[in-house]
Each structure stands twice: as C-alpha cells, then as structure tokens.
Amino acid sequence: MYPTLYDAVLDIFGISIPAFKIxxxxxxxxxxxxxxxxxxxxLEIKRKEADGTLKPFQKPVEKPNLxxxxxxxxxxxxxFGFKLVYLVLNFSELSENPQAFLLSTEGSILWGILLAIGFAALKYYxxxxxxxxxxxxxxxxxxxxMMGNLTLVAAITGFAGAKLFHHLEHFDELIKDPMVLFVDPFSGLTFFGGLLCGAAGVLWYAGKNGVNWKTMLDAGGPAMMLAYGVGRMGxxxxxxxxxxxxNLAPKPDWLSWLPDWAWAYDxxxxxxxxxxxxxxxxxxxYEITMAFIIFAILWSIRKKFAPxxxxxxxxxxxGIERFSIESIRVNPAQFKGVAFTQAEIISMAMMLIGLIGIFYFNKIHKSKTP
Known part of the structure; x- marks a missing residue:
C-alpha cells in the first residue's frame, strides 16, 4: 500500500521525490x-449544447467586487507564504509528517505577510x-x-456532506468529543453524504446559471459513478x-484465474x-470494478431516455452496487437501532427513488410529447 504519492512513485519507478510526501x-x-x-x-454538456438541448444565452457582465x-x-x-514557503524552507525537518504540519498552526508570519503583499500587488496590476x-x-x-466553479461547489458541499453523514453514523463519538471534527478533517468521509450534498450543491449552482436540473442530473450520473470508482482506488x-x-475462506477452483490479493488481502x-x-x-x-462497468453502461445508453x-x-x-457490498464491508452492525447499516438504508431508498423517478419522468415526458 502507498500512504503517500511519494511511496507510490518510489516503489513503482524507483524515484525519490521528497516533495510528494505532502x-x-x-x-x-x-x-x-x-x-x-x-x-x-x-464532454456531456458540450454534446447537449451541440444537439440543442442546452442553449447559450446572454448574461450581463458583472461589476467586479474590488x-x-x-x-x-x-x-x-x-x-501560501505562511504554510507552503515555510514547508519548503524547512522540508528536511517536516518531511516525515508534512500533513500534520499543514493542519497545525505552525508557519512563517513573515513569509505570509510578504506573499500577501505580493499577491495584492499582482491583483492591482x-x-x-x-x-x-x-x-x-x-x-x-x-x-x-460554469464547470470550473461547479466543480469547486461540488467539492465543498460534497466534503461537508461526507463529514456530516459520517458523524451522524458515529453520533455517539461526536457527542463524547465534538473536537473529533477537527482532529483529522480528511478522514471519516461517507460516500452517500458526499453524493447527496454534492448533488444538491451542483443543482443549486446549475439552476443559478440557467441550466435545467433534469439535464444536469443526467449529465452528472455517469460522471459520478466514474468518480466513485476513482475514489475507491484511493x-x-x-x-x-x-x-x-x-476472509479466511479458500478461493474456489472456478476463481483460480483471480489473483490471490483480489480474493483476500492483508x-x-x-x-x-x-x-x-x-x-x-x-x-x-470490487467496487472499483463495478463502478467502471456501470459507468460504461450508463455512458453507452445516455442518449436513449427522457430527461x-x-x-x-x-x-x-x-444503490444496488453499494447494497451488494455492504454484507462483507467493515461497518457498524446497525444504524440507530435499525437492523441495517446507514449505507444499506440509503441504498434501498436510492433504488426505490430511482424506480419511482423513471416512472415519473417518463410520464411527464409523454404528457409533453405531441
């Protein structure tokens, strides 16, 4: 395994790049x-622009907020000055655990002020x-x-949702020690929380920019499944x-072609x-494999349905993907006294909402089709 990018590059290519430890x-x-x-x-939004589903429009030039x-x-x-310049100048001391430094209050006030002045001067120019x-x-x-800003909105709302749902799932820990929120802000992330809150943020921003919410959802579905697979690679x-x-079970003979690490791994x-x-x-x-297969299916059928x-x-x-894997994942046995994990509950809700949604959107589309 590779805790950092440095470990991966060193192991795969034999190249030591200390800066990658960060x-x-x-x-x-x-x-x-x-x-x-x-x-x-x-790619999908540009395709929809080309076929006329999404149309350009005139927007007023906004007065800059100086x-x-x-x-x-x-x-x-x-x-940049307070953290990154200090890290570069003291990398030999901080290279063993640069993440702890980045999350600490340690840094250089002087370099922070100098770069703040420099950035302000650059902005003035x-x-x-x-x-x-x-x-x-x-x-x-x-x-x-809008995709650049949309990605930023998705990142912020998705991260917040992932943290929120994780702490709802482990609410007792949060009550005992609320500071757990800040001990390691980049751990304890729940996918479904990120999905739901990230999607809400995307729909809000897309609507603000005049993009139909159904069109935005359809553009986002395949992309989110692919992103899930990439995230699981992490x-x-x-x-x-x-x-x-x-998993102490012996690998079945019919799976003899499967690498041992794909059956059981330490x-x-x-x-x-x-x-x-x-x-x-x-x-x-398994989730990486399923996510990539599902993405390929969604991408191949994306032009065939009503909005x-x-x-x-x-x-x-x-929902099917996550529900199918939950029985062999490390999870709390129950969620709030219910005989299902949080992910299983949300997975079942997603499947039900998806089925209802297909019926609803098809009905709406037929009613508008002459």
Missing part, C-alpha cells in the same frame, strides 16, 4: 475523481490592465463555461481501512499502520 494517496485520488467528473460532465478581489488575493498569498467596467454589457454564456491503494471483513503498509491478523475482503477492488431518467438509472445502479 500528497496523501487517498487525497490524490479524491482530487483525481473531481477532475474526472468535471471532464466527463464537460474589495473581495483584494481580500481573497491577500488571504491566498498569506496562506491585473485589475489596472482590465478595461473600465461599462454598465449594460453582456456576453454569450455557454453552460460548459481507498484501496492507500489502505485507508475501508476494506471488508475477514493491506500491508496501509496508511493507518494497522497490521491485520487475517486477510480481509478487498472490497474497494431525468438516466440519473434515476444511475441511482438504481449505485
């Missing part, structure tokens, strides 16, 4: 998942080069132009503990330093 393997794949989502959704422009530049500059604002100007807005390659229960050198007494089901491997239906099919597939 990049956690799980975080690397999460970032990659967001980039993949943005790329796939951009105060916010300067404040944001100063904040970014200060953080950029704004001086721009033509003066003229009231009433408009520009042609294409829906795919779980597997980092060994983040999101694996299965112990996740050596995992990011938590846990030494497993017995091998476990490598559930991330909204494709996302409902995604919902059903996602």
């Amino acid at each position: 990049v956690m393997m799980f975080g690397f794949f999460v970032a990659l998942a967001f980039l993949v989502t943005s790329w796939v959704m951009t 105060l916010w422009e300067y404040i944001s530049s100063v904040l970014v500059g200060f953080i 950029q704004l001086k080069k721009e033509p003066p604002f003229v009231e009433g100007l408009t520009y042609t807005f294409y829906p795919h132009m 779980c597997h390659f980092s060994g983040d503990g999101d694996w299965g229960i112990e 996740y050596p050198n995992n990011v938590h330093g846990i030494i497993l007494e017995n091998p476990v089901w490598p559930t991330p491997v 909204g239906v494709l996302f409902c099919i995604y919902f059903i597939f996602a």
